[in-house]
Amino acid sequence: MEKANIDWSGIGFGYLPTAKRFVSNYKNGAWDDGVLTEDDKVVISECAGVIQYAQTCFEGLKAYTTEDGHIVCFRPDLNAERMLDSAARLEMPQFPKDRFIQAVVDVVAANEAYVPPYGTGATLYIRPVMFATSPVIGVKPAAEYQFRIFTTPVGPYFKGGIKPLTIRISDFDRAAPHGTGHIKAGLNYAMSLYAIVDAHNQGFDENMYLDAATRTKVEETGGANFIFVTKDGKVVTPKSNSILPSITRRSIMYVAKNILGLEAEEREVYKDELKDMAECGLCGTAAVISPVGKIVDHGTEICLPSGMNDMGPVTKKLYDTLTGIQMGRIEAPEGWIKVIK
Ligand code: PLP
Ligand code: COI
Numbered sequence: 001m002e003k004a005n006i007d008w009s010g011i012g013f014g015y016l017p018t019a020k021r022f023v024s025n026y027k028n029g030a031w032d033d034g035v036l037t038e039d040d041k042v043v044i045s046e047c048a049g050v051i052q053y054a055q056t057c058f059e060g061l062k063a064y065t066t067e068d069g070h071i072v073c074f075r076p077d078l079n080a081e082r083m084l085d086s087a088a089r090l091e092m093p094q095f096p097k098d099r100f101i102q103a104v105v106d107v108v109a110a111n112e113a114y115v116p117p118y119g120t121g122a123t124l125y126i127r128p129v130m131f132a133t134s135p136v137i138g139v140k141p142a143a144e145y146q147f148r149i150f151t152t153p154v155g156p157y158f159k160g161g162i163k164p165l166t167i168r169i170s171d172f173d174r175a176a177p178h179g180t181g182h183i184k185a186g187l188n189y190a191m192s193l194y195a196i197v198d199a200h201n202q203g204f205d206e207n208m209y210l211d212a213a214t215r216t217k218v219e220e221t222g223g224a225n226f227i228f229v230t231k232d233g234k235v236v237t238p239k240s241n242s243i244l245p246s247i248t249r250r251s252i253m254y255v256a257k258n259i260l261g262l263e264a265e266e267r268e269v270y271k272d273e274l275k276d277m278a279e280c281g282l283c284g285t286a287a288v289i290s291p292v293g294k295i296v297d298h299g300t301e302i303c304l305p306s307g308m309n310d311m312g313p314v315t316k317k318l319y320d321t322l323t324g325i326q327m328g329r330i331e332a333p334e335g336w337i338k339v340i341k
Helices: 049-053 076-089 097-110 186-190 193-201 247-259 271-276 313-326
Strands: 021-027 035-037 056-058 061-065 071-074 123-132 145-154 165-169 206-208 225-230 235-238 264-267 277-284 288-297 300-303 337-339
Touching (some): 021 097, 035 097, 056 076, 056 186, 071 097, 071 313, 193 206, 235 247, 247 277, 271 288
Parallel strands (some): 165 206, 165 288
Antiparallel strands (some): 021 035, 021 145, 061 071, 123 145, 225 235, 225 277, 288 300
């Protein structure tokens, strides 16, 4: 298969349309069989539920070319399950897990020319998305929906690649207690845009959100969870009901404990503890593991001992192991890798 003519090593995290996408529509209480189509346009009512009341949720995962030339994706079953949870919380119909996984496989296979070659640093980002297509004007769930999966080749989420980031503690909240922070609803991202534009204008790469109720505990960023390494070498990640349960984070915690033999703990992390941490990173499908070098709390700088040049040593081990599994250099735990070709 001849690859698309793309400068794979030079691309950032943007949208480059690929050949095919999967589309299935929900009507009269059932999903249709779905098709792979070249049509990247969506035509819906001006009064569609997604446009009026933001009834939409999405997922994000990646396909990789492995060292030995296969195309694989990473734990798509967990994305399928998380989308079931998102849909249920937003009063949307659930797209069955087995059909979700098959559609991921089909859409990646149909876009093989766009799966970046091994060793380029790029991957194929897969974006499943579901939205309300039929009209609603009173506030209620719509009757009809579309589930779509498109793909786009991507490079690093943060411009500097894996250079340590500078983040700030945000005065804005991302998610309310008992709200929608734990699902992948589009609305969570819409309301983070003001905060991220403001952070960028002030020279920061990202926002660290605190828990909205007490503003004492670390939650997550707009698009990634946190991992920390304590000075005695323990991997710690914040426990909260209002953050997205990151698949990358769950995988890292498993890798830390079961492959690297490290102590790893999910627990509440207080803002006051940040000054005592040895390493900090952002983790997610897009972020992979992006190291944080500095956290700014209203003018007070917390400089992580790992510094502004490189990842800390434990973060590096986690990064190498996780990406090694994804790219087929390290044997994956049972069920983590879905081989597409
Ligand atoms: N937190 C938020 C708010 C996200 O948008 C994402 C990205 O999906 C993550 C965390 C990381 O989740 P995952 O590792 O499943 O991609
Ligand atoms: C992902 O990592 O897949 C996300 O959805 C996060 C987003 C910031 C791109």
